[in-house]
Amino acid sequence: MYNETVMDHFEHPRNQGAIEDADGEGEVGNAQCGDIMKIYLKVEDDTIADVRFQTFGCGAAIASSSMATELIRGKTVEEAWDLTNKAVVEALAGLPPQKVHCSLLAEEAIHAAINDYRVKQGLEPWEETGGHREGHEH
Amino acid sequence: MDHAATTATRPEVAAAMVPYMTGHFGNPSSLYDLARVSREAVAAAREQVAAAIGAEPKQIYFTSGGTESDNWALKGVAFARKAKGNHIITSAVEHHAISHTCVWLEKQGFSVTYLPVDRYGMVDPAAVEAAITPETILVSVMMANNEIGTIMPVAEIGAVARKHGVLFHTDAVQAVGHIPIDVRAQNIDLLSLSGHKFRGPKGTGALYIGPGVRLDPLMHGGAQERGRRAGTENVPGIVGMGMALELATAEMEENTRRITALRDRLTAGLLSIPETYLNGHPERRLPNNVNVVFAYIEGESILLMLNRRGIAASTGSACSTTSLEPSHVLMACGLPHEVVHGSLRLTLGEQTTEADVDYVISAVMEIVQRLRDMSPLTPAELRSRPESG
Amino acid sequence: MDHAATTATRPEVAAAMVPYMTGHFGNPSSLYDLARVSREAVAAAREQVAAAIGAEPKQIYFTSGGTESDNWALKGVAFARKAKGNHIITSAVEHHAISHTCVWLEKQGFSVTYLPVDRYGMVDPAAVEAAITPETILVSVMMANNEIGTIMPVAEIGAVARKHGVLFHTDAVQAVGHIPIDVRAQNIDLLSLSGHKFRGPKGTGALYIGPGVRLDPLMHGGAQERGRRAGTENVPGIVGMGMALELATAEMEENTRRITALRDRLTAGLLSIPETYLNGHPERRLPNNVNVVFAYIEGESILLMLNRRGIAASTGSACSTTSLEPSHVLMACGLPHEVVHGSLRLTLGEQTTEADVDYVISAVMEIVQRLRDMSPLTPAELRSRPESG
Numbered sequence: 001m002y003n004e005t006v007m008d009h010f011e012h013p014r015n016q017g018a019i020e021d022a023d024g025e026g027e028v029g030n031a032q033c034g035d036i037m038k039i040y041l042k043v044e045d046d047t048i049a050d051v052r053f054q055t056f057g058c059g060a061a062i063a064s065s066s067m068a069t070e071l072i073r074g075k076t077v078e079e080a081w082d083l084t085n086k087a088v089v090e091a092l093a094g095l096p097p098q099k100v101h102c103s104l105l106a107e108e109a110i111h112a113a114i115n116d117y118r119v120k121q122g123l124e125p126w127e128e129t130g131g132h133r134e135g136h137e138h
Numbered sequence: 139m140d141h142a143a144t145t146a147t148r149p150e151v152a153a154a155m156v157p158y159m160t161g162h163f164g165n166p167s168s169l170y171d172l173a174r175v176s177r178e179a180v181a182a183a184r185e186q187v188a189a190a191i192g193a194e195p196k197q198i199y200f201t202s203g204g205t206e207s208d209n210w211a212l213k214g215v216a217f218a219r220k221a222k223g224n225h226i227i228t229s230a231v232e233h234h235a236i237s238h239t240c241v242w243l244e245k246q247g248f249s250v251t252y253l254p255v256d257r258y259g260m261v262d263p264a265a266v267e268a269a270i271t272p273e274t275i276l277v278s279v280m281m282a283n284n285e286i287g288t289i290m291p292v293a294e295i296g297a298v299a300r301k302h303g304v305l306f307h308t309d310a311v312q313a314v315g316h317i318p319i320d321v322r323a324q325n326i327d328l329l330s331l332s333g334h335k336f337r338g339p340k341g342t343g344a345l346y347i348g349p350g351v352r353l354d355p356l357m358h359g360g361a362q363e364r365g366r367r368a369g370t371e372n373v374p375g376i377v378g379m380g381m382a383l384e385l386a387t388a389e390m391e392e393n394t395r396r397i398t399a400l401r402d403r404l405t406a407g408l409l410s411i412p413e414t415y416l417n418g419h420p421e422r423r424l425p426n427n428v429n430v431v432f433a434y435i436e437g438e439s440i441l442l443m444l445n446r447r448g449i450a451a452s453t454g455s456a457c458s459t460t461s462l463e464p465s466h467v468l469m470a471c472g473l474p475h476e477v478v479h480g481s482l483r484l485t486l487g488e489q490t491t492e493a494d495v496d497y498v499i500s501a502v503m504e505i506v507q508r509l510r511d512m513s514p515l516t517p518a519e520l521r522s523r524p525e526s527g
Numbered sequence: 528m529d530h531a532a533t534t535a536t537r538p539e540v541a542a543a544m545v546p547y548m549t550g551h552f553g554n555p556s557s558l559y560d561l562a563r564v565s566r567e568a569v570a571a572a573r574e575q576v577a578a579a580i581g582a583e584p585k586q587i588y589f590t591s592g593g594t595e596s597d598n599w600a601l602k603g604v605a606f607a608r609k610a611k612g613n614h615i616i617t618s619a620v621e622h623h624a625i626s627h628t629c630v631w632l633e634k635q636g637f638s639v640t641y642l643p644v645d646r647y648g649m650v651d652p653a654a655v656e657a658a659i660t661p662e663t664i665l666v667s668v669m670m671a672n673n674e675i676g677t678i679m680p681v682a683e684i685g686a687v688a689r690k691h692g693v694l695f696h697t698d699a700v701q702a703v704g705h706i707p708i709d710v711r712a713q714n715i716d717l718l719s720l721s722g723h724k725f726r727g728p729k730g731t732g733a734l735y736i737g738p739g740v741r742l743d744p745l746m747h748g749g750a751q752e753r754g755r756r757a758g759t760e761n762v763p764g765i766v767g768m769g770m771a772l773e774l775a776t777a778e779m780e781e782n783t784r785r786i787t788a789l790r791d792r793l794t795a796g797l798l799s800i801p802e803t804y805l806n807g808h809p810e811r812r813l814p815n816n817v818n819v820v821f822a823y824i825e826g827e828s829i830l831l832m833l834n835r836r837g838i839a840a841s842t843g844s845a846c847s848t849t850s851l852e853p854s855h856v857l858m859a860c861g862l863p864h865e866v867v868h869g870s871l872r873l874t875l876g877e878q879t880t881e882a883d884v885d886y887v888i889s890a891v892m893e894i895v896q897r898l899r900d901m902s903p904l905t906p907a908e909l910r911s912r913p914e915s916g
């Protein structure tokens with residue numbers, strides 16, 4: 001049911017684990033199936049210097065975590081915020097339709113981690129309703 | 139390790155079916171001989187199926203599978219007895235072939251009670267009795283559960299139904315060919331079975347209809363199966379199912395001994411993994427069924443990794459289904475939502491060896507550890523190494 | 528000579544099915560490969576079936592045969608649309624899989640119009656239009672009749688139904704694989720077919736469901752066939768049916784030419800017997816169907832004598848059936864009761880030769896004469912010799 005890119009990220013997840021002294025942490029749950037994803041960020045000069053994930057979920061959720069962390073590593077915080085689940089799905093060369101929602105976990109967890117970072121920096125959290133949300137896919 | 143889902147047809151059964159497909163029986167046959175050969179083969183298969191469940195051949199009606207038998211039993215009785223009453227009793231842990239049919243019957247004006255089960259997935263016969271009203275026309279409780287392997291107190295439930303003049307149907311799709319059955323001793327009025335669950339062909343099944351039981355056809359049409367189930371008979375399929383069931387019955391005792399031992403070895407191996415629990419009844423369960431939950435991880439991920447290692451399995455996690463609903467069976471047993479997600483069903487077959495079991499145990503151990511290392515829920519003491527970072 | 532009843536499965540089709548039964552595909556397969564092989568084979572069969580009737584693969588749903596497809600189409604639409612209306616239109620010459628289903632639906636509160644046919648067994652599209660009321664939810668008229676071979680004006684009936692927003696189902700069990708079909712051009716919303724009528728396996732069939740058509744399942748249960756037809760897929764059967772239909776379609780033009788010539792030769796030979804009449808339409812009929820009546824004699828006797836000579840056939844006589852009701856099809860065509868008794872249906876197959884046809888003609892001639900000599904109804908001039916004593 002999954003393509004080889006998805007299976008590769010599932011079996012050899014990149015950036016798996018926790019960061020003890022993270023600058024930002026975000027945990028989100030998918031109400032639909034009770035899955036949980038946690039993202040840890042290390043930020044240097046407004047750039048994602050390190051990123052790690054922990055995921056309790058299906059193959060698509062794990063592969064999305066892995067791919068999403070790859071996609072934001074080295075990006076600016078703003079660029080990382082703009083990563084949509086659609087871009088994650090595209091980078092994975094597609095997910096089965098009923099599994100597209102799993103990739104949303106990654107987008108949401110990254111947002112939660114970035115806002116945690118911003119709050120810790122004394123900044124306003126960003127609003128979830130930015131223009132980029134049109135790129136969403138469920 | 140997923141023999142409860144389906145089994146391959148025995149090669150000797152497949153070979154025996156081919157002449158009934160092509161009509162080439164080797165010896166030069168006249169028209170008469172050909173028709174007679176088919177007729178006698180169907181009659182022989184009816185005897186084989188009847189013998190396996192303690193029924194008479196004329197009480198066996200061939201269908202296209204377990205799903206058809208279940209739909210027929212429920213809709214057939216419901217529509218035939220609706221003048222008598224509109225209430226049906228079933229359990230919360232039935233296969234969808236029963237539960238979805240019940241939901242549809244509710245839309246047609248029937249009222250259905252879905253009895254709860256205990257933590258082992260067992261229906262209490264006393265609860266059946268308590269649920270019976272003057273409107274009750276049918277009780278349908280499965281013989282053995284397809285997910286957790288629990289064997290229901292079918293004889294007792296049947297006795298309660300009989301006492302109150304209510305028909306009793308049992309979905310025995312997972313039981314036939316695997317555990318001994320006697321429709322008379324077990325007070326069964328209707329029983330569903332499916333050929334591909336005991337190494338017979340797919341697309342074959344049967345409904346046992348006890349003496350005096352009236353039900354509407356599900357398949358209206360020609361006069362096949364004594365006017366009760368229309369449609370050209372699938373002669374090769376019927377022949378194959380009869381043969382497979384006869385073989386399964388003959389080998390049952392020996393197989394049960396061997397497979398139960400393997401099952402117990404597998405269960406013990408898996409339960410040695412910390413925070414792992416057995417689902418279903420510890421003793422009253424199918425000889426081939428193991429169902430466990432691993433805390434902190436999710437079933438589809440386990441399945442995928444097992445598949446990559448050549449092991450088929452099944453899970454009750456919502457994430458593995460298109461409907462995104464977790465197993466209604468495990469939920470009915472009282473497992474919390476997140477725990478249901480970490481369930482794994484392994485079902486053994488006749489060809490499973492001790493080496494297979496040991497390979498599965500070590501594969502599962504390694505996979506569970508990998509996934510727990512990845513999970514945000516895992517407590518530190520269950521992780522294999524300290525977090526990187 | 529009874530190929531409308533059933534055909535043997537092509538040997539190459541049976542051979543192709545065996546690996547899907549046993550799971551032995553020769554090359555060492557991983558778990559993934561095995562599941563993929565099955566999935567791809569089912570997808571290929573869906574394309575083969577779709578191509579044969581001008582449909583898209585996703586519009587094809589596999590069933591256990593023509594009877595199930597017919598029951599599903601009628602009951603499925605009836606229950607799904609009952610809020611819209613309760614009236615169904617069909618013809619007086621349908622197969623029992625349709626007519627008995629209609630009778631059952633009448634018991635459930637639906638109202639059914641059985642349209643009359645002309646002497647050739649043809650339904651008039653104008654009569655369909657006249658029968659439509661605001662309550663009408665479904666029209667079901669068969670594509671080709673199984674007894675007399677008459678091909679119905681399906682496209683015109685479909686157009687009438689569409690014009691009035693009513694769904695149109697056609698039982699094409701006798702037509703598929705034998706005459707060209709295009710569900711779109713023929714305005715068909717639902718179409719039933721059965722595998723064993725075109726040298727595919729018994730116990731296989733399909734229902735075509737057009738775009739936007741809603742109907743309740745007949746088989747409730749698992750999520751197979753995109754949630755519309757539950758039950759473990761009969762993969763070998765599906766593979767066999769797809770292959771047989773692809774072959775039948777490829778060979779159709781050639782076969783039609785050859786078999787039509789044989790049919791006409793057989794018809795001419797039989798009509799040379801005095802007081803013998805053709806049933807069904809002289810031109811608009813299946814290429815393989817011959818149906819005649821012989822005055823003064825009875826069908827079961829003809830069948831028995833033909834059988835003794837190695838010739839299978841069929842009759843509309845009540846005496847050959849257990850129900851003792853003469854053919855409703857021949858009655859609907861206006862044949863008097865006593866004449867229906869003398870009817871004979873012969874249906875040709877791909878392997879029928881000219882020699883076979885000539886042998887049948889001379890056998891029938893001899894049998895008819897023998898039986899007429901025996902019959903008290905036979906006028907003197909048709910007797911072969913004066914009565915003895």
Ligand SMILES: Cc1ncc(COP(=O)(O)O)c(C=O)c1O
Pocket residue numbers: 143203204205206208233235280282283284309311312332333334343748757758759
């Ligand atoms: C308990 C039970 N009932 C019914 C069925 C349906 O049987 P089939 O898929 O052969 O129609 C199954 C098989 O999945 C089952 O396990």
Ligand SMILES: Cc1ncc(COP(=O)(O)O)c(C=O)c1O
Pocket residue numbers: 359368369370371532592593594595597622624669671672673698700701721722723732
């Ligand atoms: C016109 C027609 N419809 C339906 C059927 C039923 O098909 P099956 O026996 O394959 O279920 C038949 C076959 O006898 C038929 O000729």
Ligand code: FES
Pocket residue numbers: 030033034035056057058059060061099102456457458
């Ligand atoms: S995380 Fe539940 S379906 Fe993917």
Ligand code: FES
Pocket residue numbers: 845846847
């Ligand atoms: S004469 Fe015997 S059944 Fe008609």
